[in-house]
Amino acid sequence: MTYYFDxxxxxxxxxxxxxxxxxxxxxxxxxPSSIHSAGQAARQEVELARGHVACLLNxxxxxIVFTSGGTESDNLAVLGAVRLGGxxxxxxxxTAIEHPAVLGACAQVVREGxxxxxxxxxxxxxxxxxxxxxxxxxxxxxxxxxxxxxxxxAIQPVAHISEIARTAGVLFHSDGVQxxxxxxxxxxxxxxxxxxxxxxxxxxxxxxxxxxVRKGVKLQALQFxxxxxxxxxxxxxxxxxxxxxxxxxxxxxxxxxxxSQRLAGLRDRLESSILRRVPGVRTNSAGAQRLANTSSLxxxxxxxxxxxxxxxxxxxxxxxxxxxxxxxVEPSHVLLAMGLTRTEARASIRFxxxxxxxxxxxxxxxxxxxxxxxRLRKLSPxxxxx
Ligand code: PLP
Numbered sequence: 001m002t003y004y005f006d007x008x009x010x011x012x013x014x015x016x017x018x019x020x021x022x023x024x025x026x027x028x029x030x031x032p033s034s035i036h037s038a039g040q041a042a043r044q045e046v047e048l049a050r051g052h053v054a055c056l057l058n059x060x061x062x063x064i065v066f067t068s069g070g071t072e073s074d075n076l077a078v079l080g081a082v083r084l085g086g087x088x089x090x091x092x093x094x095t096a097i098e099h100p101a102v103l104g105a106c107a108q109v110v111r112e113g114x115x116x117x118x119x120x121x122x123x124x125x126x127x128x129x130x131x132x133x134x135x136x137x138x139x140x141x142x143x144x145x146x147x148x149x150x151x152x153x154a155i156q157p158v159a160h161i162s163e164i165a166r167t168a169g170v171l172f173h174s175d176g177v178q179x180x181x182x183x184x185x186x187x188x189x190x191x192x193x194x195x196x197x198x199x200x201x202x203x204x205x206x207x208x209x210x211x212x213v214r215k216g217v218k219l220q221a222l223q224f225x226x227x228x229x230x231x232x233x234x235x236x237x238x239x240x241x242x243x244x245x246x247x248x249x250x251x252x253x254x255x256x257x258x259x260s261q262r263l264a265g266l267r268d269r270l271e272s273s274i275l276r277r278v279p280g281v282r283t284n285s286a287g288a289q290r291l292a293n294t295s296s297l298x299x300x301x302x303x304x305x306x307x308x309x310x311x312x313x314x315x316x317x318x319x320x321x322x323x324x325x326x327x328x329v330e331p332s333h334v335l336l337a338m339g340l341t342r343t344e345a346r347a348s349i350r351f352x353x354x355x356x357x358x359x360x361x362x363x364x365x366x367x368x369x370x371x372x373x374x375r376l377r378k379l380s381p382x383x384x385x386x
Contacts, residue, residue, distance in 0.1 A: 003361045006317045007201070007354030008150050008178060008294060013244075014203035014355060020247040021205065024240045032237050033228070042239045049246020056249040057195065058186040059212050065232045066242050069209035070177040070198030071101040072222070074144075076211050076233065077173040077194040078105035080219030081142045088113030091139040093170075095119045095127045095146070095156075096337035101196075102144050102175055103333075115139075124287035125154040125338045133164050142171045147179035147190070151321065151334040151350055152285035153294025155183065162191030171217065177201055177209075181252045182260055182291050193217050199245040202252065203355060208241030263353050264292035266362050270351060271295050273366035278373050284335060284348055293353040298340070301383030302347045302376055310372040316365050319350045 004012065013021070028045050030038030047061070054061040067073045082090050087109045094106055096118045106116045117135045121127050127145055143165050148155045158174050165172035173194035176185050180197040187195050195212040199205060213219060219232060226234040275281055280300030299307065304320030311318050321332035331345035340348070351365070377383045 002312075002315050002317050003365060004317045004356060005351045005353060005361075005365060006319045008153075008350065008352035009319055010200045010206065011203045011354050012356065013205060014248065014251065016251055017204050017244045017247050021240050021244045024243040028239055028243070032239060033226075042237075045239055045243040045246075046237050049242045049249070052246040052249040052253070053197075053210050056180070056185065056253050057197075057212055058188050060215065062230070063212055063215055065211045065213055065229045066237060066245075067209045067211055067233060068207055068238070069200065070099070070175070070196055073177075073196035073198070073209045073211040074099065074101035074173075074175055075105045076219060076222055077196060078102060078142065078144055079108060079222060080232075081171050081173070081194070081217075082109045082114050083112070083220040084218055086113075089139060090114040090141050091137050092116045092142045092144065093119065093132060093135045093140055094144040095121060097121050097125060097127075097149055097151075097154075097334045098144065098146055099150060099175055099177065102146070106144070121337055123339050125149060125152045125285040125334065126288045127156055127161075129157050129160040129164060132161050136164075136168050136170065140168070140170050142173060144173040144175070146175040146177075147185070147195075148176075148183065148291050149285075149334060150178045151332055152288070152296045152338075153178070153291035153352075154285040154288040155179070155290065158190050158192065165193075166191060178291060178294075181248075181256060182263075182293060184256075187212050187214070194219075199241060199248065202245070202248045204244040204248040205241055208238050208245045210245065259355070260292045263357075266353050266357055266359065267293060267295050267351075269359065270353075270362045270366055271297070273363070274369050277366070277370045284338070284340070295351045295353075296335075296348055297351070298344055298348045299373055300347065301380050302349075302373060304346050304349050306376055307349055307369075307372055310376060311365075311368055314368040314372065316368055318365075319352070320346075320348065321350070 028042045030042040032043040050061045050064050171193045174192045175196045177198045181202045193214045199208040282298045284296035308320045335345035
């Protein structure tokens with residue numbers, strides 16, 4: 001049996017979501033665009049889910065566009081905003097620690113003639129709002145800064161940046177994929193114009209997500225062929241995935257605050273146990289406000305991948321660097337942007353907690369980390385033993 005500590009990569013389905021998805025797959029097979037009752041039953045599921053997602057974000061249902069996940073939401077926000085009226089000559093401000101979904105979309109708008117400024121972050125992995133202010137140009141039409149980082153959990157000053165964006169008359173997108181469900185993601189308080197989320201980070205299946213698009217904000221669609229989602233996202237809706245997202249949003253609305261507190265307690269228990277028992281460990285983003293469930297630790301003399309494999313063999317799923325770049329030998333771009341050396345970045349491991357974890361699992365993980373690190377260091381030709 002594996003104890004799963006990689007919830008920032010993806011999450012298992014909750015029991016409520018599994019029940020919802022099975023029911024919708026069985027009973028709501030109609031096409032939501034069909035006018036007969038089978039179609040209307042499916043439409044009802046989609047609109048119910050839209051209401052739940054809107055409620056979680058404190059948005060209006062008409063401001064929610066369903067997508068295939070976080071990557072599409074980020075692409076729709078960046079490409080959709082910049083391409084409207086042509087990308088050439090436009091300027092975008094983003095950060096060096098964004099998820100590849102935003103960085104890749106930015107690289108694409110550069111190929112289409114736009115310019116992008118990638119802001120550096122401090123050692124704690126947090127962007128300085130003054131740097132955002134200084135980067136603005138008359139041609140800036142979009143700022144994209146994530147709400148919370150997937151690797152370190154560092155929470156970004158989104159509400160402050162949105163004030164800067166509003167004053168400058170610039171659109172503001174935030175990637176909320178890791179923040180939703182873990183922080184209050186109130187789009188009114190945050191002041192964002194565009195906000196991305198993904199179902200599979202929230203105990204719902206892969207293949208569904210949403211983009212909040214503030215009323216009045218215009219986007220150029222990425223795909224064509226139908227008038228779905230108010231002409232912002234063509235294609236027959238993923239009804240079971242959307243229903244699952246709605247179900248999980250409803251659950252989060254009720255339980256998020258209590259669950260975040262529980263996870264913060266478990267995360268602190270894990271960190272303090274490891275820091276107390278293993279010499280040569282540092283917490284990445286220690287100086288930042290962090291997501292309650294995330295711990296990124298740097299182990300002197302360790303190759304992250306070797307520790308991931310050792311822990312996997314011991315029955316624990318954790319991650320080195322972002323899940324999306326796992327398998328690649330390059331160290332995490334996020335940790336490098338924070339000023340870590342390549343060796344320090346490669347010596348980092350991310351533990352991300354979620355619904356199924358408890359104190360017994362956390363204590364077992366800490367024991368396994370202590371044992372695995374000691375064994376790997378003993379084998380290391382370069383590690384200096386005290
Ligand atoms: N943005 C962030 C911050 C993420 O962590 C992820 C996934 O790891 C994504 C976007 C992409 O989301 P999806 O896997 O739903 O495409």
